[in-house]
Amino acid sequence: MEALRKKIEKEGQALSENILKVDSFLNHQMDPVLMKEIGQEFASRFQGREITKVLTIESSGIGPGLMAALELGVPMIFARKRKSLTLTDDLLTASVHSYTKNETNDITVSSKYIKKNDKVLIIDDFLANGQAALGLIEVCEKAGAIVAGIGIVIEKSFQDGGKRLREGGYQVESLARIGQLNVGEILFESEKEMHKA
Amino acid sequence: MEALRKKIEKEGQALSENILKVDSFLNHQMDPVLMKEIGQEFASRFQGREITKVLTIESSGIGPGLMAALELGVPMIFARKRKSLTLTDDLLTASVHSYTKNETNDITVSSKYIKKNDKVLIIDDFLANGQAALGLIEVCEKAGAIVAGIGIVIEKSFQDGGKRLREGGYQVESLARIGQLNVGEILFESEKEMHKA
Numbered sequence: 009m010e011a012l013r014k015k016i017e018k019e020g021q022a023l024s025e026n027i028l029k030v031d032s033f034l035n036h037q038m039d040p041v042l043m044k045e046i047g048q049e050f051a052s053r054f055q056g057r058e059i060t061k062v063l064t065i066e067s068s069g070i071g072p073g074l075m076a077a078l079e080l081g082v083p084m085i086f087a088r089k090r091k092s093l094t095l096t097d098d099l100l101t102a103s104v105h106s107y108t109k110n111e112t113n114d115i116t117v118s119s120k121y122i123k124k125n126d127k128v129l130i131i132d133d134f135l136a137n138g139q140a141a142l143g144l145i146e147v148c149e150k151a152g153a154i155v156a157g158i159g160i161v162i163e164k165s166f167q168d169g170g171k172r173l174r175e176g177g178y179q180v181e182s183l184a185r186i187g188q189l190n191v192g193e194i195l196f197e198s199e200k201e202m203h204k205a
Numbered sequence: 206m207e208a209l210r211k212k213i214e215k216e217g218q219a220l221s222e223n224i225l226k227v228d229s230f231l232n233h234q235m236d237p238v239l240m241k242e243i244g245q246e247f248a249s250r251f252q253g254r255e256i257t258k259v260l261t262i263e264s265s266g267i268g269p270g271l272m273a274a275l276e277l278g279v280p281m282i283f284a285r286k287r288k289s290l291t292l293t294d295d296l297l298t299a300s301v302h303s304y305t306k307n308e309t310n311d312i313t314v315s316s317k318y319i320k321k322n323d324k325v326l327i328i329d330d331f332l333a334n335g336q337a338a339l340g341l342i343e344v345c346e347k348a349g350a351i352v353a354g355i356g357i358v359i360e361k362s363f364q365d366g367g368k369r370l371r372e373g374g375y376q377v378e379s380l381a382r383i384g385q386l387n388v389g390e391i392l393f394e395s396e397k398e399m400h401k402a
Binding site for chain 1: 238280285318
């Protein structure tokens with residue numbers, strides 16, 4: 009997705025070989041026009057999959073998830089990382105380990121909002137080791153829902169999450185794929201291929 | 206705002222005299238069409254205020270805040286309740302006490318995104334005691350920015366946050382005002398007035 013790639017090139021910062029900072033438009037400040045375009049792109053890539061719900065995880069997934077849901081004409085649900093006072097229903101839970109933060113959190117979704125036979129589009133801002141996506145898949149499985157696809161804003165394709173999910177048979181659509189990060193340098197997957205050639 | 210009021214009447218649940226559960230469309234599951242209408246309503250109410258930034262707080266403020274920012278054509282920033290790994294800049298911070306959770310959190314905003322003379326529209330999902338809004342105002346003040354207005358999706362007008370903010374001279378626009386909650390019963394401000402009459 010060209011607009012996203014340009015934004016990453018212009019504003020992204022490689023803080024280390026693992027960490028890409030994009031908080032000027034995605035993780036802290038959000039560019040609402042870009043978010044809307046991202047939502048349209050996801051809707052287009054998953055057209056015909058008869059999506060009934062979009063599922064994401066707080067906080068940075070909410071923007072892209074909400075815009076995708078708006079385009080698809082379905083509700084969006086964000087999984088909570090911390091328990092909510094008003095989340096008193098039966099809960100669907102999964103453990104998600106964050107390698108960067110080195111902590112494991114239970115994510116929770118009310119069983120009222122993901123049902124048997126729902127066709128769920130999972131959306132997240134980043135895909136690295138795939139832990140968050142696997143947690144959201146687990147939530148869907150516990151509900152008896154069908155994972156219709158996984159939409160990722162930025163995939164760090166040098167980590168194994170994307171490979172693992174695709175080998176699991178899921179349609180994974182990443183709007184930007186980063187092949188390599190060095191401090192101060194961002195190489196997109198296509199560029200990495202060129203460097204190899 | 207009629208669509209919001211109808212949604213609250215239909216789907217809101219008064220869990221106690223203080224807690225209104227609206228997680229079918231705002232706090233957990235989100236209705237993207239309603240969020241878009243809420244964004245349009247905020248943009249219309251603050252038209253002419255020359256807003257340059259929308260500021261909200263994770264997680265439930267992100268939906269309404271992003272949609273307001275889209276309509277206004279400005280970026281949206283969400284304050285973080287937990288420190289982020291990539292939030293390594295100079296930080297603007299404020300302490301926010303939650304009465305319902307009985308905990309105090311530091312909220313943080315990167316000083317890169319709220320600047321001197323920015324005209325900031327603060328958006329939040331709920332207004333009760335006003336602690337979150339006051340924290341966001343403090344962040345703006347520390348940045349030297351101007352608080353151009355405060356947009357609230359649901360105000361619990363029987364708590365004193367709205368009064369405090371309006372007495373402070375701020376334009377507070379609440380799209381729904383709840384005058385009283387009893388378990389299983391939601392009275393809007395207008396209805397409470399009628400009950401009094």
